[in-house]
Amino acid sequence: MNLYSFSVKKPITILMITLVILIVGIVSLTRIPLDLLPKIEIPIAVVSTSYKGAGPQEIEKLVTKPIEGAVATVGSVKNVKSISMDGNSLVVIEFNFGTNMDFANLEMREKIDLVKGYLPREVSNPMVVKVDPNALPILQLAFYSDEDLGKLQSQVMEIIKPRIERIEGVASVAVTGGNEKEVAIVVNEGELERYGLSMDRITQTIGAENLNLPGGQVHSGGKKLTVKTSGEFSSIEQIKALPIPLVTGGVIHLEDIAQISLEDKEINTISRINGKDGINMSIQKQSGANTVRVSEEINKELNEILKEYPSLEMEIVLDQAKYIKDSIINVFKNALMGAAFAIIVLYIFLRDLKTTLIISVSIPVSIVATFILLYFRNITFNVMTLGGMALGVGMLVDNSIVVLENIYRMSEGGEPSDTAAIEGAKEVSMAVIASTLTTIVVFLPMVFVRGFTATIFKELAYTVVFSLLISLLVSLTLIPMLSSRSLRKKKKIERKDIFYKFYGKVEKEYKNILDWALRHKGWTVCIAVLIFIFTLTPLFLIGGEFFPPIDEGVFVVNISLPQGSSFKDINEVLGRLEGEIGNIEEVDTVFSTIGAGSLVSTSSSSTNSNKGSITVILKPLNERNKSTFQVADEVRNIKKDIAGADISVDVSSELMGGLGGDPVNISIKGDDLDTLKGIGEDFKEIVKTVPGTREVKSNYEDGIPEVKIVLHRDMASQFGLSTYQVANSVRGNLSGVVASKYKYEGSEIDIVVKKEGSKDETIQGLKSLNIPTPLGSSVPLLEIADIQVEKGPVNIYRENQSRVVSVTSQIYDRDMESTIEDIEAKLKDYHMPRGYSYSFEGQHKQLVKAYRDLTLVLILAVVFVFIILASQFESFIYPFIIILSVPLSFSGAALFLLLSGKSLSVPAIVGGIVLAGIVVNNAIVLVDYINTLRKNGMEKDEAVRKAGPTRLRPILMTTLTTVLGLLPLAIRRGEGSEIQSPMAIAVIGGLILSTLLTLVLEPVLYIMFDNLRNRNN
Template identity: 40%
Template structure:
């Protein structure tokens, strides 16, 4: 018993099945995690190691090279790159796509353990962590205090805000950035200490040995065993001041030996929101949790905290990923609703029957809920790509139902009863419907074999479209016959539209007869149009992924390496003044020192300021984020002696649009080549802010120890280095517990001893004999230039030139750059040096090659599915002529909309490959049916064409109109789906009209030749 017959004869059971489907779909929708993008698995693992005070060259020699050598031997490693800078190293290990990163990370940790003992003693344990976009914060806050007391603000964050946020379900970690810590400062005059026979190390040992609570064993008293507890911990600063110190002059209170005061701890990073000092808080979500739900819980907790915090304390939201997600999902949801409404209008116009429209209208939510059910059990998240797939599928979702309903409606008009028409109408067209659905679904199979970022992004979209079509097939074969047999009525009234459509059918029939009479004109015209379209391909630009307006702009400002934190802060004040009157700016957050939220950093960067600029909602501004960024770029050009870069529409998913890498041996030669490249590409239209990752040498003080002189005094290099380190960095003697907080007690040499190189030369060093000698006696101290950072790739030196683009597509700009470099740089490139292109260009080329292969394989699979359906290689060959003619509409659509060819466009072509054959399948299948009934080929074509004209136009129009909102780019977050929608709409529109004439003509020609061949064989 077939599905249509079962659904018609068992209406109660089918009704219960429908209700169950809707309930399960609603439950699945409620439990689907919501995110901006699918969870991505970048094959990159980072290793970070810190070595405080070490320069880039020492870092490279002692840390980077040993780790690089160990990592290169890990299986499936594609490349190893590193950055060595003052205080730390960052090694990035890139693996082949598809590598099991859990196992790879475990292997890397084992390799690190093997070399840990061979690293210098001062090196912290190297940290291994995967690069995962889920590590980025979903909410970023800035807490300000009215008195601008950063220590108080940080205390509030640590004691009040962080614990409350940590307790929220779904929050993985809460990071605190900036702010200030209080500490107890013991300012030491080394000369004064020497008079009492003490050194800083002696003082540190004495203080730490006194600040202890120790167990003293047990004592028995009155038949009780009592533990002995010896308390000696400091309770206040006063305890430090009166601490007795044994000296060669007798016992003297510590307060008489050093100057004790409470002060702010040294800062390596400062944060400001709209110019006011702030403490930054970044909230990270747990993997697999619902971003929107977690962010909403965070925002509710923030509102609750605002009523409990001290007066004058404010919480500002700098970044909230859920805001953009909700806007994007809302926009896509509206596009789905509008698309469904337009499809319903098409149905009503063609059938002029409200009940028919309701049948299709009911099938849409059933199909959508079934799709959500499939997504839930498949383990997908609800994001802008899966919803985009649903928006792409909503127009196609009703195609199957339309074709079956139209066939049932036509049989009802012919006089058949409800049940008979529902069963026979479904059975007659059911095979063609299954075949057309499978041809659309099967095109997504090749994406399973595609690797890379593009595949990870668009696999969920492809899966969603496939699920939606399978859901629509189930609905068409079961629900539509059931509803048609229950309350479908035939409207016999002849409306103006029906009269007009009947005239259209007659015109089409006449044109079809003329086409069959003069087939060469149809073939020649089609090939001419196709040839003209292909000649326009060079006019199309290329891109990787379209830019998205997320109302967020980042600025990276850098002064010369070695610039102090205070000077960098003064730079931010100048930038703030230039940004003050930009109307689109809602909030400005800047971090002075350190790195931004979207970069894995290594070492100190006191010369760097990172801005996060939050713009107003798109509806509240007239300019896009790119236009605002260009305005900011123009304003900041007047800032002197600073390297400033501005970026917008950054999804954090791809690299710089332009990235040119130069590899070779000599750093000076590499620097010269990068300079030539920057000068050459700066003149190319569309290139913005070309810069090199090479920076000028880091000013440093080099202490060259005279080993013979040092040995004569009984001194070693380690003791001299320790004395210098204590003088410049201070020495943590102990910690003081007070009011629930612990403060560092820092011994710090008076600043006058380290105020300049000449003062450093006079720093006194204690010798084993008790003598004190100046540093200049055993060492030569000079100012010099050291490298600020050293970058390597696959254990070779490299430099990279990066740039952003504006106003032009990536492919055209890269083409111009290649021509420019070929003329100006490559002819003078020294032997052993090579230039390669990376960044988005490399990602784009890789994606184009793999998706091109996927499209080719999809065409083969579509042909195989049709061959199985028709049990013939002949008829699928005829239908496949519809695929190449889609190029006419695709190229026309991209040119009209000024849309470059990108990954989204290629995915649209892939989907279109499965869609365009559907109309031809329905037409050819009915021609074959009529031929089986005894009609000649000519009569079958002339009869089938007009009869199938209505379902063909209805399915094409519902798909096209369903995608119109996405094609126009309504709402936030639709930029990714827009190229796909443009390709499908224009490609399907043009191919539908061509198919109505081309397929019948080719069918007629090939059938005649086939018949002639059979006659020849028969005669033989």
Template identity: 35%
Template sequence: MNLAGFTVRRPVLTLMVTLISVTIGLMALSRLPIDLLPDITYPTITVTTEYPNAGPEEVEQLITRPVEEAVGAVEGVEEISSTSTEGSSNVRIAFGWGTNLEEASNDIRDRLERIIGALPDDADRPRVRKFDAADTPILLIGVAAPLDPIELRQLVDDRIRPRLERQSGVAAVDVWGGLEREIRVDVQPQRMQALGLDLQDVRDAIRDANVIVPGGDIMDGLFEVRVRTPGEFRTLDDIATTVIDVRNGAPVTIGQVADVQDTHQRVTRIIRINDDPGLRLAVRKQSDANTVEVARNVNAEIERLARDYPQLQIVPAVDNAAFIQRSIDNVSRSILYGGSLAVLVLLFFLRNIPSTLVAATAIPVSVIATFALIYFGGFTLNLMTLGGLALGVGLMVDNAIVVIENITRRRRDLGEDQNVAAVAGTGDVAAAIIASTLTTLAIFLPMFFAQELAGVLFRQLAYVVAFALFCSLLVALTLVPMLMARPTVERAAAPGFFTPLANGCGRLIRGLERGYLRALEWVLGNRAAVLLGAVILFVAAIAVVPRLGTEFMPATDDGEVRVTFEMEPGTRLDVIDEQVQRAEAIIGAAVPELQNSVVSVGSSTFRASSPARADITMSLVPRAERDRSSEDIANDLRRRLTDTAGATVRVRASQGMVFRRLGGGGEEQLEIDIQGFELETLDAVAREVADRLEDVPGITDIALAREDGTPQELVRVNRERAADLGLSVGRVARTVETALGGSTTGQFRDGGSEHPIRVQLQDARRMSTDDLLALTIPGLDGDNIALRNVVTLESAEGPIQIFRKEQQRLNTVSANVSERDLGSVVADARAALADMPLPRGVDITFAGDYEEQEAAFSELGLSMLLAIALVYMVLASLYESFRDPLIVMGAVPMAAIGVVGLLLATGTTLNTQSLIGCIMLVGIAVNNAILLVDQSARLRAHDGFAVGAAVREAARRRLRPILMTSLTTILALLPLALGVGEGGEAQAPMARAVIGGLLSSTVIALFVIPVLYTLFHREHRQ
């Protein structure tokens, strides 16, 4: 007894199993978290080492290079890159995908233990951590209020931030902007020198007077009394009356040589929220938390905070979760619309409402059952898993269509009983639908073992599509024949208006069949011309491929535009802010789609850079509410802001959260690495590369990673003279540090909060070099020694940061790509740099997205070849023949005609998404050919048909199933292919590739496969 016979005889059991599967799937769906992409564990580890007060060159030589050499011997390391900035070293170690990062972290720690003793004594211990995508903020919140800036910052630090950090899933909330309270001790140099004191004396006096020391316990009768010495400052007067020294019996206090002020720290960054001064809060989630759930919790708390603090304006300026939710909703709608279109196709061809509903059951049952796989597999509802369901919706009904059509044919043509027709009709096509399903499943096998980013990313999609198709096969072999055997299916009455429509559809289908059979006769009579035409079309399609262009991932419009200003290093903060305010006025007039804006003037928050920088982040209204894309808005702003005097302005539409979550790299799409050793040589080559790229069409916003050095005055200490006078280099350096930058000498506690006490010379930022050299330090004999006696000043330019890659110094030329594809731009850039002479020891390589693209294309190309081989082996094992599988495989290369045609017509590039669609086509394109070849073989083997007659009869019988399965898949993918709505651009290339390939492969199956069959079996042809 076959499976269909069992289910026909056990309908209640079949229904119960189906209902249980659906119930489990629905329960799983209710508990599934939502995210944009699958959780990807980046195989990257960073080693961060702090080396206070050291310049970038010292950090590179003393910290970065030893760390690089130590970790370079760790097994599995693929690339080492580093950044050395003032006081900090960051070494990034990239491993191959699939590396166990726990073991790699332990290996790195072991290697670092061997060199810790060789690092400078002042350097902190290296910190090792795995790269975590959760480091990127999921929410940027703006806070503004008509309060004193110091009070606002205090309120946010003490009340707002703790409440947000208590929300489930929140790892940290970082606060930027506002004014932080500080107790400033402004030392007057004339008074200090007149009394023979120096800054070190002031620092030591404050530090020694601001302590709490436990004294121990004493016995007092029956009790033990604890003795404490509370010596903390309680008021500013306590600081002012602190004694520094005693001269001639009279105490010298802080107040006599300095002014003690309750003020704020020096402003190094200006934040504006929607044109109002304020603060910016960045919410970071825990690594294992779900983005949407965390954002939902935080937004709910923001509403409560707005009620509790009505004087505050709290605005979620950038909310990644909102885009994720809209993207998931958009894909969900695509599944619903696609499934509805597929059902309409079924109704058109079957012209029977009960039979259509039976076939349509395959969609909800398979989709809902797949939710159980997503849940128990530890997946999330994301663009990959839902995209897989959207791709599979049309395929889910294919097997049911073939079964229903054959059952209906047997009842109509042979007059069989419903039960007999259901069992025998299913048995006739069982081998064919199993073969077609297995070929589709086989294409996903290479993805399960892929190690690079593209394979890891699409693995969940492969699991989902494969499991959904397996479920649809089970439905077609069990539930469908059981339902088709029910008498109610045949006796169900159709609505009155349906009969004329059904009759009209029937006439159209019969006319289509007659037309097809006439065309097939002509094709079989002109086989050479048909094959030649197919080959010409295939060659033409391959020749057109270079015109498609290539890119790593399709850019998505996530409603975000960023503007970056960079001015000459050393430019004052207020000068930068003046230019930014002019730009804000232009943006306000030119971007009516603007929803929120966050302005940060000062050093970049997320990467080491020049402090002469400003960033404007604009969030736009949802895509459905605006006519222009974020790319259009960015191009318009770029034209309007190019004339900003004294500033380099870069405008870019965000490449989409998909891009940012995958890339893990820089902000720009095009990156060219210049590697060598001499910084001056690298910078000169980088500038020439940037000049040559200016003329390449499509390249915008060119920038150098290593900018011009910041102006410096080097204080060179004469060690011998200083030693003779009883001064150490450290004392001289600390005096200069305290005089100009100030140094923290303790904390002032007030109301449970701590505020730094900073000692600094009065009006230090206005000091001249002569004033600096006039500062004195007491020598061994108590005489005041002016700095000019032991130091010399030397003007220089110092690097802001030093980049390294593979233990070589590096400068990177980066740029955005606008209105062209990345592959074409890289080709033109290579041509522009081809004749550029390079100094010895300097290499130029294209990195960034292009490097990721090359790796992804290489892996996906190998996956496609393996998929073709696997499909052929599956067919050969099922047919027990090497010849018939070759006939079926003829549909695979011909699918390229439709793929290239549709991608070209829609302006879609070859990218990882469209290549995944091409891999899927390897399994899908053969399904229709399988139906024809299988039916032809059956007619020849069981009914004695000759080759020509068998091909003609098989084509007649399988025309409707082929058209139905093809159209259901095509129309089910149509909403996804349109790329409308939030995040729609991410999945559109995949859907377009499948639709285009399926269109051409269907035509090939209906006309070219019969020709190939007659050629391969010509010895039996009549």
């Protein structure tokens, strides 16, 4: 008993199996987590080391180079990059994709251990850390209160932060902003000299008195009692009354020589949202934890906290989970709309509700069964898996259409329902199996692709393949069974409605075109070749990019003032920008920070007081008319009015992991830093002249101006002074010294000892600063040291053990490939010094690799399709005829990408790969039916003329269901749609053009090649 007979004769069994699949699939659906993208594991590790007091050149020579040399010998290393900076070394090691990072980390530690003995003794123990690309903050919160900002900060730190940290899946919680309290002890310099005291003496006395120390144990009544000496300050009054012993033998109190008060610390960080000061909380999830689930748990806890503390005000500034859910819902809506379009097409053609429902059942069964795969393979619901479902939703009914249409045709011909169901399915079984296998097999070569591209699209491939296999099984079992019960013996009905009149005209016109083509075979082939060449031309006009820009509704404005600028200066610039940005209609939230990272990147801002960032969050897509990129460009025009500030706008996608870096990234390699700096500045000016470039900058930074104190050791030793004593004295006079801690409202705050007027010291005042000596006298700093103002050290970047300077740029309103070509053309005329070279890195390098890998995948896909066809037809001629429809589809994809304004990107190329498996389906159905008619005794020409019109309806139906199923994905605007849109457009364009040409060209080629074979025989 074959499969078709079993399904028809055992209907209850088939229904029960289907029911079990549906139940397990629905249960699996409830257990699958949501995420924006498949989990991205980037094989990168970082070795960090510190060497306090050493400049970048010393760090490079003594620390970075030895570590680079050690880790470069580790297996599977792809690139070694490093940054040598003041007091720190950072070595970044990139491995080949697929490397086991746990073993790689162990091997790196072993190699580093071998060179530890050669590092300076003062160098810290090198720390090896595996980089997690998913470690960006998933939630940003802003807290407000009518109470004191310092008290609010204490509340956030002591109550809210610990409760959030306890939630499963939370890795870390960072709090910025607010005012910290300190106990300020401002010492009168005149009083110090009068009593013969020093700042060190005051600091030591406070530290020695503010202690609770254990004293051992004593026996009392047979018991052991713990002894503790308690001396911690419990009030400000105790600090004021602290006795200070004098050298002369007397005692004074601290308040006699100093002003003691509880005050706010000097502000060096700020968090402000929509112009209001507040406390910012940044929450990161653990590696492997699901963003949406962790966010939901955090929000539940926050609601409980707000109920317990009604005076607190909180605003969720940024929630990655919301964007993820919006993206998933948008793709899900597109899939549902596509399924609805496919069902409408079926009904229009069949005009039978029962028949339409029979075919339509393959969509929910196939999709629900796919949920089982996702659950057991631990795959999340993301834009790629749902995109795969949306991509396949139109194809899921293709097999069922072919099977049911054949059963329907036999039933109208007078066959009994059971016979029509069995024989109808049997007659087209080879065609539907071959067409399904050709679609599936194009995804097999994806296993040869490594890197970001494979990570993103592998789950899409799993989804499409599994859903199509289920749809094939449904078409050969459930569809014949339902048909045998529903399609009782039918008489052919002559339909006279508008659609069938129109379809009758289309069929008649097709017959005329086919007759003409068969009479003029040479002309037909020439016309097809000309159409192919004409439509393929746009491929060279549309340009290329790695991935389409993603409109996440967030961008960052980074502000940098000249070195040495004050906190007040940067705060004024930020305030001005905040006001102008907030007036833009599309802007929802403006979040400003100084001395902390931006909301969407931990590296966008520095802790320097001359740098800050503004995170701009836009309204949802459906509430604004401008894209993120347009609003960002509007902000770029605003910044032109602010002189003296270096302002850049970053619109890179953080949720996509940066997509391989900046669109334009020119890496200049050489030895001399000054030469590299000069080349970098030249390249910056050249890149700026290329249309479409934005935010052109070099990573070379001049050092920070600093005052350097060079001690005359011989002279200082005569006064009994060491470098440590002088440095402590200078620090105490300028910024104060933390002497101890004071418990205040449940937390510990600093007790800071400083001199009057320490905040307003000038360089001249520094030179005349009196340094107390151990003998009780003092000496001016100028007498024992030279005071110099010079530029501090710069960061030194290295790549593969060579110094490097990078020039980067963003792109606006242009594709990346054409922009890079224009830059390359201008750089060819630049004379590079001997020993210096440059290369394009970042997204361009990723794009070149993706093109190379996906071209291999495409070639292998076509070869695999040919192998499947050859094994099905037991011939090389017919598969060759069918495979000629593939290049026709590529030209259609190129034409539609040009018309839609899309560039050739990785998603579009993946669409081309999918096309290679889809477009042959129509040709398979056509050629297979021609062969069936010939086996039944029909002449070749007659068989060709009959097969075309007979298979016209199922071919049009399968094409339209696939095209309309993808149409919402191609044209709808919504969160996350940028990734799938080029892929859907490529498939639609290729399928439409190849179908039109297939219906005419394939019959012509069939006869031509068959005649050629007969002549050769």
